[in-house]
Amino acid sequence: MCLAIPARVMELLPDEMARVSLDGVSVIASLSLVEDVRVDDYVVLHVGYALAKIDEEEAKETLALLRRSADVGAET
Amino acid sequence: MKRIDPLGSRLDLRHGCVDLSHGAGGRAMSRLIADIFHASFDNEWLQAGNDQSAFNVDGGRMVMTTDGYVVSPLFFPGGDIGCLAVHGTINDIAMAGAKPLYMSASFILEEGFPLGDLRRIAKSMGDASRAANVPIITGDTKVVERGKGDGVFISTACVGLAPAHIELSGNMARAGDAVLLSGSIGDHGVAIMSRRENLSFETEILSDTAALHDLVARMMEVAGPSIRLMRDPTRGGLAATLNEIAQQSQVGVRIEESAIPVKPQVAAACELLGLDPLFVANEGKLVAIVAPDIAQELLAVMRSHPLGRDSARIGTVIDDDHRFVQMATAFGGSRIVDWLSGEQLPRIC
Amino acid sequence: MKHVDEYRDGELAFGIARRIAAEARDDRSYRFMEFCGGHTHAISRYGIEDLLPHNIRMIHGPGCPVCVLPIGRIDAAIELATRSEVTLCVYGDLMRVPASNGSNLLMAKAAGADIRMIYSTLDAIRIAEHEPHRQVIFFAIGFETTTPPTAMAVRLAQKRALTNFSIFCNHVITPPAIQKILESGEPGAVEIDGFIGPAHVSTIIGTKPYSRFASDFHKSIVIAGFEPLDVLQAILMLIRQVNEGRAEVENQYIRAVSSEGNRKALAEIEDIFEMRESFEWRGLGEIPFSALRLRERYAEFDAERHFSIVTKQALDNPACECGAILRGVKHPRDCKLFGVGCTPERPLGACMVSSEGSCAAYWAYGRFRSSPKPSGRRAAE
Numbered sequence: 107m108c109l110a111i112p113a114r115v116m117e118l119l120p121d122e123m124a125r126v127s128l129d130g131v132s133v134i135a136s137l138s139l140v141e142d143v144r145v146d147d148y149v150v151l152h153v154g155y156a157l158a159k160i161d162e163e164e165a166k167e168t169l170a171l172l173r174r175s176a177d178v179g180a181e182t
Numbered sequence: 183m184k185r186i187d188p189l190g191s192r193l194d195l196r197h198g199c200v201d202l203s204h205g206a207g208g209r210a211m212s213r214l215i216a217d218i219f220h221a222s223f224d225n226e227w228l229q230a231g232n233d234q235s236a237f238n239v240d241g242g243r244m245v246m247t248t249d250g251y252v253v254s255p256l257f258f259p260g261g262d263i264g265c266l267a268v269h270g271t272i273n274d275i276a277m278a279g280a281k282p283l284y285m286s287a288s289f290i291l292e293e294g295f296p297l298g299d300l301r302r303i304a305k306s307m308g309d310a311s312r313a314a315n316v317p318i319i320t321g322d323t324k325v326v327e328r329g330k331g332d333g334v335f336i337s338t339a340c341v342g343l344a345p346a347h348i349e350l351s352g353n354m355a356r357a358g359d360a361v362l363l364s365g366s367i368g369d370h371g372v373a374i375m376s377r378r379e380n381l382s383f384e385t386e387i388l389s390d391t392a393a394l395h396d397l398v399a400r401m402m403e404v405a406g407p408s409i410r411l412m413r414d415p416t417r418g419g420l421a422a423t424l425n426e427i428a429q430q431s432q433v434g435v436r437i438e439e440s441a442i443p444v445k446p447q448v449a450a451a452c453e454l455l456g457l458d459p460l461f462v463a464n465e466g467k468l469v470a471i472v473a474p475d476i477a478q479e480l481l482a483v484m485r486s487h488p489l490g491r492d493s494a495r496i497g498t499v500i501d502d503d504h505r506f507v508q509m510a511t512a513f514g515g516s517r518i519v520d521w522l523s524g525e526q527l528p529r530i531c
Numbered sequence: 532m533k534h535v536d537e538y539r540d541g542e543l544a545f546g547i548a549r550r551i552a553a554e555a556r557d558d559r560s561y562r563f564m565e566f567c568g569g570h571t572h573a574i575s576r577y578g579i580e581d582l583l584p585h586n587i588r589m590i591h592g593p594g595c596p597v598c599v600l601p602i603g604r605i606d607a608a609i610e611l612a613t614r615s616e617v618t619l620c621v622y623g624d625l626m627r628v629p630a631s632n633g634s635n636l637l638m639a640k641a642a643g644a645d646i647r648m649i650y651s652t653l654d655a656i657r658i659a660e661h662e663p664h665r666q667v668i669f670f671a672i673g674f675e676t677t678t679p680p681t682a683m684a685v686r687l688a689q690k691r692a693l694t695n696f697s698i699f700c701n702h703v704i705t706p707p708a709i710q711k712i713l714e715s716g717e718p719g720a721v722e723i724d725g726f727i728g729p730a731h732v733s734t735i736i737g738t739k740p741y742s743r744f745a746s747d748f749h750k751s752i753v754i755a756g757f758e759p760l761d762v763l764q765a766i767l768m769l770i771r772q773v774n775e776g777r778a779e780v781e782n783q784y785i786r787a788v789s790s791e792g793n794r795k796a797l798a799e800i801e802d803i804f805e806m807r808e809s810f811e812w813r814g815l816g817e818i819p820f821s822a823l824r825l826r827e828r829y830a831e832f833d834a835e836r837h838f839s840i841v842t843k844q845a846l847d848n849p850a851c852e853c854g855a856i857l858r859g860v861k862h863p864r865d866c867k868l869f870g871v872g873c874t875p876e877r878p879l880g881a882c883m884v885s886s887e888g889s890c891a892a893y894w895a896y897g898r899f900r901s902s903p904k905p906s907g908r909r910a911a912e
Binding site for chain 1: 446447449
Binding site for chain 2: 532535539540541544545548575576577578579580581582623650759875876894895896
């Protein structure tokens with residue numbers, strides 16, 4: 107379960123709400139389940155709520171790891 | 183002496199609403215028809231004021247279609263039920279490779295429907311009909327009680343002239359044929375859903391509603407005898423259309439996911455709503471199954487037409503006893519693209 | 532789409548698949564269960580199994596809240612919805628789940644029940660506010676990912692002093708279900724070497740709750756993101772664990788999952804919900820301490836208390852193999868009803884209804900295996 111999608115925070119709104127956007131499509135979502143979220147942060151969005159903030163550093167590390175797994179494989 | 187208008191006072195288009203008298207066949211109905219429909223569709227046939235209209239045909243094989251329009255909301259980004267009705271009906275004729283000639287339009291109006299909105303819809307139909315050069319030459323109007331109709335339902339018919347010596351039909355696809363698509367999928371359905379679901383777009387997604395007969399005429403000129411069939415992927419989306427073709431022609435279809443054009447915002451909206459663009463309705467696109475040797479040339483012709491700029495070859499017809507529509511994912515993996523089971527429902531899971 | 536497209540790169544996928552093929556030992560097979568229905572869906576949508584060598588088998592787990600919701604609970608929801616003052620708000624996934632007597636929420640809606648499909652509990656709250664004369668009930672389902680949004684709805688209802696809003700709570704918990712599978716030891720059960728742990732459940736609960744499956748049951752676990760590259764990477768990590776004899780909890784989804792999870796969300800859940808002593812799961816039977824209900828102090832928002840809902844036990848079609856399939860013991864093709872009485876068009880069991888269910892996934896993905904494969908590359912070759 108849990109179709110959740112990473113969306114970018116475009117604008118903070120009152121009542122712990124925010125406008126978040128995925129590729130130019132925006133919805134209003136609740137930030138009441140996360141802390142310390144700023145404009146331009148990415149959050150994981152599920153049924154109208156942000157569940158977690160996406161850590162950019164960890165994301166970079168993940169992509170680097172994926173590339174390493176893929177590249178090294180070609181040499182074997 | 184001042185001449186009294188036999189149809190009574192003019193309609194109050196700003197505040198007036200449809201009421202039962204507008205369907206009763208009397209003066210009020212004539213007023214409605216004159217002020218709204220005749221004014222918008224203006225042509226010599228309607229001016230004659232008969233219940234039917236006559237026209238000459240150059241002889242040859244005729245094509246006829248009928249359609250019903252119940253879309254909600256009635257007004258959506260990029261169009262409305264009116265122009266949708268004109269485009270959709272024309273497209274049904276065009277998919278046979280035929281030239282649409284004349285249309286009819288019949289309206290079922292709900293008591294209480296604002297006349298201003300009706301006028302807007304009629305004007306939109308008139309504009310679409312003129313732009314397409316397919317006059318609406320006859321029609322009908324009925325009114326039902328409040329609660330018994332969703333504002334307005336439009337039912338249409340259209341006649342056209344079939345291409346000489348060429349028969350396009352759903353059962354003509356054969357293994358090896360190329361599958362061509364005239365542009366991006368999902369635009370119309372997402373435009374509708376966005377209105378319903380309060381999504382907002384930086385650049386608004388517009389319905390792709392359009393009359394395709396001119397594009398088709400161009401295609402027929404270049405490749406008529408090599409086109410097996412054409413179909414517009416409306417309800418049920420591209421998936422439904424390809425499955426229909428597979429069943430009718432008793433073949434399989436193999437398409438490449440990476441070849442199917444989807445606008446980024448449409449893809450994003452689908453992700454947010456939990457929808458798959460393959461199952462989302464389109465109103466201004468066509469699928470053409472053609473002989474493989476003509477595919478490249480035909481694509482070039484399509485791309486040079488404003489309604490075919492993003493045309494692409496998306497796959498190939500294959501032999502398949504199962505009649506599956508298979509899609510190769512970007513990973514070289516495969517999945518079946520099935521008929522939708524009923525309406526696509528957004529998912530959270 | 533940032534943080535999405537990068538993880539769907541076909542070239543990288545082939546590279547990782549080649550790596551998997553290189554590191555998977557020839558002399559054994561590997562059986563991994565992806566617990567979460569979202570992973571089942573991703574695997575089938577991207578055709579990931581086509582990229583794996585033949586000796587790696589993915590078993591679809593029961594992490595599909597639609598699939599494990601007992602029929603009796605849907606019957607109860609339908610009954611509620613038919614009451615004239617009730618507006619039942621549901622997620623789209625539930626509309627076609629088969630209940631008793633071949634009915635479902637979609638048909639109940641067609642017959643006149645006020646059932647509304649919503650995307651978010653925020654919509655349900657909005658409806659309750661705009662329609663104070665309606666009794667708005669939110670049909671809450673889902674694992675720990677979806678529970679916090681329900682909790683926040685209760686919070687909001689409390690804050691705004693709504694008197695016409697309640698929850699029909701069917702939230703379930705992930706670790707007890709994993710335990711049930713590991714303990715079942717039934718004949719025909721396939722020995723599972725490891726699990727792909729759920730992505731977004733884990734953003735909430737963190738990685739700690741899975742430790743006991745590694746330590747007590749000696750299973751390898753990798754928490755994976757939802758995108759196809761995440762899944763492939765997780766499979767590679769599982770292969771390595773198994774080859775090296777390790778049974779650990781590893782986190783592939785580091786960009787969104789921490790070991791403690793989302794403390795704010797967990798605190799809200801803790802305050803608003805309590806464990807039920809036992810709960811029936813469709814296909815898995817009764818599992819103790821595996822589901823939630825509203826605490827006494829939030830009783831006014833509990834539809835079960837408010838409307839005196841009685842859940843009758845309802846049985847699946849006796850030939851339906853959803854249970855065995857959910858436990859990973861049988862395969863959809865082992866079910867006599869598959870494709871015969873039970874199709875996505877007319878599903879008899881939940882595994883066919885939900886796009887994440889094993890049967891729906893097999894229908895879309897596996898049915899045509901006998902047909903010639905498309906020209907795409909296959910990693911092991």
